[in-house]
Amino acid sequence: MTMASDAAARRRSSRRERAEHETEFARIVAFSDGVLAIAITLLVLNLDVPTVSSNDRDALFEALGDLGPHLFAYGLSFAVIGRFWLIHHRFFATLSGFDGTLLTANLLYLALIVLVPFSSDVLGTYGENEAALVVYAAILGAAALVNWLMIRHALRRDLVRAEERRSTEPFGSPGALAIPGVFLLSIPVAFLSTLAAQLLWVALLVFRGQRRVRGG
C-alpha cells in the first residue's frame, strides 16, 4: 500500500456518516446556527442611542437621522449574514457525512462571520474612508472563499448526498468564485469611489437574491 492510499484510507476512516451520528451532526448545525444567530443579533449593538437634551424633539429626530450610515451598515450586514446563513443551511442539508476538515473549515468560516459585527461598526462609523471598506470587503470575501472551499471539499470527498450532488455542484464550481471575487474586486473599486464599492455589494445581494427566487 502506498503512502498516498494509506493517507486516503486514514481520511476515509475519519469520515463520519450523518445517519449514524445524527445527534453529533445536529450539534454542528445547531452550533453554527447559534453563532450565526448571535452574530446577526449583535449587529444591533452598533446602534448607539444619541445624546440630546431630553425633550428636544427636533434634535432627537436629527440625531436619529444621523444614524443613517449605521442603519445602512446594519441592513447590509443583516442581509449578508442572512444570505450566508441560507447558503450554509442549504449546503448542510445536502450532506450525507462530515469529516475533520469540514469541521475545521466550518469553524474558520464562523470565525470570519463573527467579525462582521465589528467590520460593520467600522463601516457605519467610517463609510467614506477607504480603509473601512477594505476591512469589510476582505472579511466578507474571505468568508465567501472559505464557504466555497468547504462546498468544494464536500463534493470531492463525496460528503454530499448523491441526489443533491447536481444541485450543489454549481456552488462549488469555478463560476461560484464570482461571490468572493466581487468582494475582492470591491477593494480596488473603493479607492476610486467608496459609493461604487458599496453599490457593488448591494448589487451582489439583489442579483443573487433574484437568482435564488428563480430557483437558481
Next chain:
Amino acid sequence: MTMASDAAARRRSSRRERAEHETEFARIVAFSDGVLAIAITLLVLNLDVPTVSSNDRDALFEALGDLGPHLFAYGLSFAVIGRFWLIHHRFFATLSGFDGTLLTANLLYLALIVLVPFSSDVLGTYGENEAALVVYAAILGAAALVNWLMIRHALRRDLVRAEERRSTEPFGSPGALAIPGVFLLSIPVAFLSTLAAQLLWVALLVFRGQRRVRGG
C-alpha cells in the same frame, strides 16, 4: 403555457415540503428562535448600573428608582417580543411547507425585531420625546405588518396544513391588520400625548393577551 402559469409552476417547484425537509425546516425555526431569544435577552444591556458613592444606600435606591422609565421600556419590549415569539411559534407550527419568499420575509421580520433593543433603549432614555415614540412605533408596526404579510403569503400559497387553515386564517385577515394599525395610529397620538401612545401599546398587549387566553 402562458407566462403566468409558467411563473406559477416555477414558484410551486421552489416550494419545499416540510415532511421531506424536516431538518432544514427545524433549522429555520431554530435560527428564528435564536435571534428572538438573543434580542429579548439583549434588552438587559439597556439597564446601566448607576454611579453613586459606594456605601450611600439612599443614593443607590434613588438612582435605581430613576431607572423606572428604562424598566418600563424593558418590561414592555420583553412582553412585545415575547408575544411576537408566541405568534411566530404558533404560525410556524401550522406550516406544511415553505418557499423562498417566506424565508426572505422571515429574515426581514427578524431584522426588524433585532432593532427592538435599540428602539427600546431610545424609549427608555427619551420616554417623553415624540421622536423616541415614533421610532419605537414604526419598528414594531413594520414588524407586525411583515408578520401579517408572511401569514397571508403562507395561506395563499397553501403552505398551511389543511387542518390548521381555519385557525390560522384570522391572523392573515384584514381584521388582523389592527395590530400594525394600532402601532401606526400611536404615531400621531404620540404628538398629542406621549403617555396616551404608551398606554395604547400596553392596551394592545393586555387586550390581545386576554383574547389569547380565551382561545382567540
Next chain:
Amino acid sequence: MTMASDAAARRRSSRRERAEHETEFARIVAFSDGVLAIAITLLVLNLDVPTVSSNDRDALFEALGDLGPHLFAYGLSFAVIGRFWLIHHRFFATLSGFDGTLLTANLLYLALIVLVPFSSDVLGTYGENEAALVVYAAILGAAALVNWLMIRHALRRDLVRAEERRSTEPFGSPGALAIPGVFLLSIPVAFLSTLAAQLLWVALLVFRGQRRVRGG
C-alpha cells in the same frame, strides 16, 4: 352548564398535548434554554478590563484582584442561573401538556432571569450597599416564586405526566416556598449585615445542591 364548568371546559380546550405538538413544545423549551444560556453568558460582560500602564505587572495583578467582588457576583449568579436552569429543565421534562397560562408564566419567569446580569452587576459594584442586595434578592425571590407558581399550576391542571407526579409534587408544595422565602428573608437581613445576606444565598445553593445530589 354553570359558568364555572364552562370556564373549565374553555381552559381544558386551550390545553395542548405535548405528544401532538412535539415541535411546538420543543420550541418553548429551546427558546427558554436560549434565553437562560444567553443570560448566563452575558454575566461575563460585567467583568471590565482594568486600566493600568501596559507593562506594570504588579499593578495589573492588583487591579485584577480588585475584581474580587465582581468575580464573586459572577460565580454566585452563574450558580444561581445554572441551578434555575436545572430545575426548569427537570420540570419541563415531566410535562405531558401545556397551556397559555404556563407559557405566559414562563415568559414572566424568563423576564426576571434576564434581569440577573443587571442585578449581578449592581451587586458586584455595590456589594456592601444594602440597596444592591435588596435588588438582587427581590429579583431572584420573584423568579423563584414564579417558578413555584408555574409548577403548582402544572400540577393543578394535570399538565404533569402521571408517573412523574409524585417526584414533582414536592417542588410545588408549600414547603418549596422556602426558596423564594430565603431570598425575601435576606432583604431584612441585608440591613443588619450585607455579608450575612450573601452567606444566606451561598448556603441556599450549597444546601439545595446537597439535597439534589442525594436525590432530593
Next chain:
Amino acid sequence: MTMASDAAARRRSSRRERAEHETEFARIVAFSDGVLAIAITLLVLNLDVPTVSSNDRDALFEALGDLGPHLFAYGLSFAVIGRFWLIHHRFFATLSGFDGTLLTANLLYLALIVLVPFSSDVLGTYGENEAALVVYAAILGAAALVNWLMIRHALRRDLVRAEERRSTEPFGSPGALAIPGVFLLSIPVAFLSTLAAQLLWVALLVFRGQRRVRGG
C-alpha cells in the same frame, strides 16, 4: 449493607439513562452548545472601533493595524473555544447516561469557558504583561482540567457507551492531563518570556489539531 454500598446504590439511582430521557439529554447538550456559541461570538465585542478623523485613510489603516494584539487574542480564543467545543461535542456523543455530578461539572466547565471573552480581552490589551498571561492560562488550564475530570467521572461511572469506551479512554487517561499541564506550565514560562508562553498555546492547538486530523 455497608454505608459505602448504600452510597453507591444512591449514586446509581441518580443516574439517568439517555435513551429514556432523550429530551432532557438534548437540552443539556443544547444549553452547553448555546453557552459555547455565545461565548465564542462575544469575543468580537473585544474589538473596539478606533477613533480617528473620519476621512483619514492612513490613520484608520494604522489604527486598525494597532488592533493586531486584539486580533491575535481573538483568533487564539476562537480556536481554543472551538477546540473545546469539538471535544465536548464528541464526548457527549459517546454518553449513554448522565448523573448529577456530570451536570454540575458541566456547569463549572461552562462557567470557566464563559470567562474566556474576559481573559481574552485582558490578553489583547496587556499581551506583554505577565499578569494577563497568568489569568489567561489559569482559566484555560482550569477548564481543561474540569473537562478531564468530567470524562474520567463518566468512564468510572460507566456513563460512556460500551462501544465508545476504547476511543474515549485516552481523553480521561493520565496522559491527557498534558493539556491542562501545558496551560499551567505556561504560567512560569510567561515570567521568562510572554512570547514563549503564547507560542506554547499556539503549539498546543496546532499539535492537537494534527493528532485529531490523524484520527487521534
